[in-house]
């Protein structure tokens with residue numbers, strides 16, 4: 001180990017000099033992450049060691065991309081019990097796919113879509129919404145401090161338009177309806193990308209809408225008959 005570097009429990013290797021630099025991120029992991037990492041090393045990584053090495057030796061080839069919300073309760077890797085290398089994931093507030101806009105500005109979700117479809121050749125894209133979505137609620141309720149002038153207010157502005165079109169008798173029903181309507185909108189927006197539209201038309205790419213009920217741990221999918229829970233065997 002080079003001089004001046006120390007290695008302590010919970011510290012990031014080689015970054016200890018950052019202690020002297022004001023404003024640098026903390027180097028000690030929060031205890032729950034530190035504990036989780038240790039469980040990963042002795043549990044999942046130990047079990048999947050060969051698979052990780054195999055995946056590191058070549059390019060990733062995930063069969064599926066998931067567009068999910070950033071919500072801590074709706075993690076696609078957990079819901080689909082995914083193994084390393086299985087899902088290519090982009091997450092943002094409310095799992096939103098923008099319309100195709102090649103305006104040379106930076107578009108995070110569009111860049112991820114482009115990479116997944118054109119570079120990785122995924123065979124399916126799942127848009128995964130979920131219940132009790134804070135992003136959707138921000139659009140419906142315009143709760144302070146998440147006003148229209150904040151980042152999130154601007155981000156969910158298109159959902160506000162969707163909410164205006166949805167009729168519901170009670171708040172819970174309205175939120176669920178808008179959460180699902182937002183997934184449908186994102187699916188429609190996916191087809192504005194020419195290289196997605198052509199692959200869907202050619203049968204090489206499948207677009208799937210899904211919505212996760214956090215309380216029940218239940219996944220619903222959008223089909224020809226509307227939204228239905230996925231049947232369990």
Ligand SMILES: [Zn+2]
Pocket residue numbers: 069070071093094095130132133134135136
């Ligand atoms: Zn959400």
